[in-house]
Amino acid sequence: MPYNFFAENVFNPEITINSGQVFLWEKLDHTWYGTYGNHILKISQLPFEQFYSDTGNRDNVIAIRKYHFESFPEMHNWQNWVFRLDDDIPEIFSCLSSDPLLAKTMSRGYGLRIMRQEPCQCMVSFVCSSNTNIMMIRKMLRNLSKKFGRRLSVDGRDFFTFPSIKTLHEAEISELRSCGVGYRAKAIKAVAKSIVNHDLDISSLSNDSYYEAKNALLRIYGIGNKIADCILLFSLDKLEAFPIDVWIARALERHYKSVIETDFNNITLRPDSKLTPFQYVRISEIMREYFGRYSGYAQQYLYYYIREAEGLKW
DNA sequence: GTACAGGCAGTAT
DNA sequence: ATACTGCCTGTA
Secondary structure: OOOOOOOEEEEOOOEEEOOOOOOOEEEEOOEEEEEEOOEEEEEEEOOOEEEEOOOOOOOOEEEEOOEEEEEEOOOOOHHHHHOOOOOOHHHHHHHHOOOHHHHHHHHHOOOEOOOOOOHHHHHHHHHOOOOOOHHHHHHHHHHHHHHHOOEEEEOOEEEEOOOOHHHHHHOOHHHHHOOOOOOHHHHHHHHHHHHHOOOOOOOOOOOOOHHHHHHHHHOOOOOOHHHHHHHHHHHOOOOOOOOOOHHHHHHHHHHOHHHHOOOOOOOOOOOOOOOOHHHHHHHHHHHHHHHOOOHHHHHHHHHHHHHHHOOOOO
16 A cells, blocks of 8 residues: 555644654545554544535535544543644744745645654654665564554454563564564664663653753664654654754755854755764754744654655655 | 665774 | 764665
8 A cells, every 4th residue: 555645634624644753654444543652543534514604605615524533442532632732833833934935835734733652652663763764664663563562453453552662672682673673673672671771761751851851862772863853852742853854954955054054153064965963963953043942843844845845755 | 786765873083 | 073884674
């Protein structure tokens, strides 16, 4: 099944699932299924309901798509948590729209959300993301779930929850590698170990500052700047994080060169869009200052924009 | 066969 | 601080 649900509207048009951040969602027969740690989430589309506008003008018919949310086991009102419905999108829009490119992109992709992921799943997911592509990441995570997760039957179909950290910690490197994760197996174990041993207190990280939490993550083998920023943004509520992958680096090179390459900053972007660790930290700082406390949303819109603009294969 | 894909760690300079 | 290297695995 082709993987093409990038930026598909889930609640037309208020909310969008973005495959760039959530790897274990799939759509089957107009229904979305997703993995949130130990839970399987389900979104079903209901038939369109038609309304006449309040003017009573019969030509002015509005079709509204409604959705039904379920979870296994039951998690009350999970959609509010997972889709961050408390984020004030109009406020975020007004904060970011002083930048012309973002104003344009946000208008077009209005509704793109940052989904809140289960932290342990998020850590493992992005550890798997290094030096590979989205298709491969999805495959790795599906294999891990199938081998180490819990089987759950939903709508007569088998789903697998995400493996617990304890299970991953106890797994042999060779077993992890059998899931196709390659050399990342060592890093997966390192993540699991740091949580099991309480070297990393995952539950406190969202209360810590961006820098404190990031430094804690960076101590773990296999987690560098980019992966740490993804974990912070997608599971630890650090909306000020600005992960820079090669795509974002390309977007910056095309559209934000003047913001970055100033005499004061003394930075020169390389043509191949690769950053040294020092450059990463510096440029990330510059952009976080430029976009402000919702830099993470800016990053998501830029990612959305550049992948669409540069031609992409999913 | 080779290049490449949403990085990272290790080493040398 | 930067440059260079190797790394699993599947696809083009």
